[in-house]
Amino acid sequence: METVVSDWKRLAESVIKGHEVTAKEALSIVQASDDEVLDILNAAYLIRRHHYGKKVKLNMIINTKSGLCPEDCGYCSQSIVSEAPIDKYAWLTKEKIVEGAQESIRRKAGTYCIVASGRRPTNREIDHVIEAVKEIRGTTDLKICCCLGFLNEEHAGKLAAAGVHRYNHNLNTSQENYGKITSTHTYEDRVETVEAVKDAGMSPCSGAIFGMGESEMEAVEIALSLRGLDADSIPCNFLNAIDGTPLEGTSELTPNTCLKLISMMRFVNPSKEIRLAGGREVNLRSMQPMALYAANSIFVGDYLTTAGQEPTADWGIIEDLGFEIEECAL
Template identity: 75%
Template sequence: MKQVQTKRDWKKLAYDVVEEKMITKEDAIAILEADDTEILEIMNAAYIIRHHHFGKKVKLNMIINTKSGLCPEDCGYCSQSIISEAPIDKYAWLTQEKIVEGAHEAIRRKAGTYCIVASGRRPTDKEVNHVIGAVKEIRETTDLKICCCLGFLNEDQAGRLAEAGVHRYNHNLNTHANNYESICSTHTYDDRVDTVQKAKQAGISPCSGAIFGMGETIEERAEIAFELQRIDADSIPCNFLVAVKGTPLEGQKELTPVECLKVLAMMRFVNPTKEIRISGGREINLRSVQPIGLFAANSIFVGDYLTTAGQEPTADWGMIEDLGFEIEECAL
């Protein structure tokens, strides 16, 4: 049988990264453009970096959607936007009691981080106070790390969330700056960067990632990873577009499982010390190769997403155990 020759020495590149040498944009593009037959070599190389920094630990995160739909923004990928015709549940804020109950469910699912998410452009001060009330009770009764994703923040709101004990704030860049106007017209790319910076300035760990497969070029896909490096996101969710019927992007071709794996590997090479999470679209886009993704990523969501279903927690626990990996509980 003819041996497949790889075009690059991916292991050497990985060991260079372990020795704190940054890869170039050309290297990142090469990962994304590599022949599919090289995917196992690439994932093996990504694992060298992942294992060096995180060993066999996998972080579990759980989302609670505290306010669903009713969003005035026109993000083309989102089933909760004002222009979406997707049949989703729409409701105003959950009570503080429900939010706290969700935290205890997160513990039952072996999650270490609990993500409080609300749709909308930005929270009012009253809504921030509502979240803070729940956060304080969760902090008093659990060891969970708390992440919030509430939209744009001003400096005062970011400061109050930090004071209440919010560990992390999620605000994704979503796509490349060049591609932003094609997916949203009601706010700008710079608006999103500004909120990430405000959270960081308040002392909250910044969580920011992207949704891949929204029409960005391969070069832009690589540049997103370097932009996340530039803004120093501590946690990087890698979402893969789920083309939801009733949204403007419903006809967009979704990424293949191997394309998703290349994104995860590339992100690990560019951001070697950061938490990289396989996020939205994991079950739908990666399908049967989900376990391979954890050779680059070190974090997943457990349970459902905002408006799409995830797999059962027991399936995720089993996947992690089958890989010989370990769940890292209550860890940021």
């Protein structure tokens, strides 16, 4: 397909000077021939280098509550409709959550992500997280991100006051595609939580899961929506279709498609933390290192219910690229 942009470097230079990529320009990145992937990545790297140099941020997840979720998200092994054979457990103790922070430091991650399944946290669950956060913040320089479901104004304020730096609540897919993925909540519900996070003074983290039946234009719309929300950190997940979930067997992505999507996200959100997240290992495969020419952040270690690669493998990728890890000091 002929693209509307043939000079990716020139487009990147205009972005660095302040140009906001249009929907048409973003779509041209996604629709570009695979023969243009190297040129697109090179251009995306100009933008990435301008804002982040050669630094790579590492993030680690702890799954503090697994399964037992009343939502019916089609991609998720923890949802009420999932038949995936996963571990299901209630909240980890405060001590286990604090121990996880030390593991995060051992993995050279600067951000520790406390995640729990469920629609929204109760008052007691918020207080449980806050106790752990205060202890972690008192003994480390780790940045804390929480992902606990929908938030009201009161809970958002309490987390912010306790020292939570960032809150994750992904849009996941486009507004138009959302009803095909889940029926127990809406796209607008997710937007409202991101806005509550911002109002409370926490940094908003919100991203996408690509490969869930969205069109190329819908993929672009996700990136534009995240720009509109002014998300500081944007996790880019690539569907890992887990057996036993409604999306079992779905396989829409190639490594080159993933590289174009991550590059498009960089062009649309040039100054933001663009993170390689879930599904990168199974979708990018041997081309994972190339994605870091557009992204500047990754999750290190395991995800919620699926295994990631060994931290040493990620450290090796970063070193081989000549990049540097942003480490957290004790």
